[in-house]
């Protein structure tokens with residue numbers, strides 16, 4: 001089929017970065033070698049039985065078989081805002097939130113709600129690739145702000161020139177951050193809210209990892225928890241994928257300023273027809289049992305983090321110390337793609353090169369803690385055996 005059938009937006013997509021890594025992986029597997037994949041951020045833990053049982057019951061109920069409502073079932077949205085209050089001590093009404101077919105769906109559609117062709121969208125680099133790609137799909141122009149380890153990977157809004165800020169339609173932040181694992185403080189959100197009010201852009205906050213933290217005394221904060229008002233043009237995206245190990249179920253929530261939420265809903269009513277009601281009702285069970293279900297999930301990642309971090313330290317790697325996400329953001333001081341290829345070739349380990357998240361990710365790689373515990377032990381032994389001085393990455397030929 002000739003490429004001319006493709007739209008410009010498809011043709012302009014960046015080339016697939018990981019083709020060479022995939023090629024080495026396939027070759028190794030053909031040779032019968034074992035590969036440990038630390039690249040994928042897909043929770044390996046099964047969904048809790050309470051949620052699965054609720055789903056089984058709701059699937060049997062024929063009332064759930066028709067089209068769901070666009071905004072989401074009232075009882076699901078009520079359970080969400082009740083949970084939000086328990087977790088963040090800020091009260092939303094069920095009409096301030098909508099159900100999403102996974103947060104990625106809502107994130108993508110929000111660009112159609114707020115971005116006109118030629119508009120600027122401020123995005124982090126490194127960052128979740130969907131922000132940049134959907135800016136372009138909507139005809140907008142991404143303005144990348146590099147995240148700097150010395151500034152704790154916080155998107156430095158003060159570094160953006162005021163003529164850019166006044167032309168920006170959206171600003172995206174994600175904390176706890178994928179891929180850097182950094183968290184935002186209340187002071188940081190306070191400062192951002194000042195810029196939202198001054199420049200009038202829509203602030204989008206991606207909270208996909210808000211519930212994956214290691215220290216109970218330092219829980220990640222939310223934007224609305226800090227600003228304590230809804231009359232500010234901001235929207236938060238929440239996900240069930242990581243919080244409840246429900247990635248395959250496709251369930252998320254957008255919550256925030258009612259006008260911002262209703263603009264996103266307008267796009268969605270003309271695109272999809274909501275989330276299968278049985279999934280929303282199982283999601284309601286998840287939210288109602290959050291305090292029972294999620295500590296176990298956090299404990300697993302915490303113990304894996306301790307093991308892998310100590311193996312990395314033993315081998316001499318430098319990585320960012322964090323309290324959240326199920327990733328480790330490790331320095332490789334050179335071409336991250338070459339480093340990942342060498343690690344796979346010599347040690348059979350797959351990691352994600354930082355460049356895959358944008359130019360600001362170069363010089364780092366991301367390790368994911370979503371592999372089963374028996375493999376964690378194995379990969380720790382391999383990491384400890386790495387002689388980093390023998391790796392050729394980042395060195396002059």
Ligand SMILES: Cc1ncc(COP(=O)(O)O)c(C=O)c1O
Pocket residue numbers: 041101102103104105128174178206208238239240241247251252
């Ligand atoms: C930063 C970030 N946001 C959003 C998502 C999307 O999550 P989901 O669509 O499964 O809710 C992901 C998934 O990996 C992510 O890493």
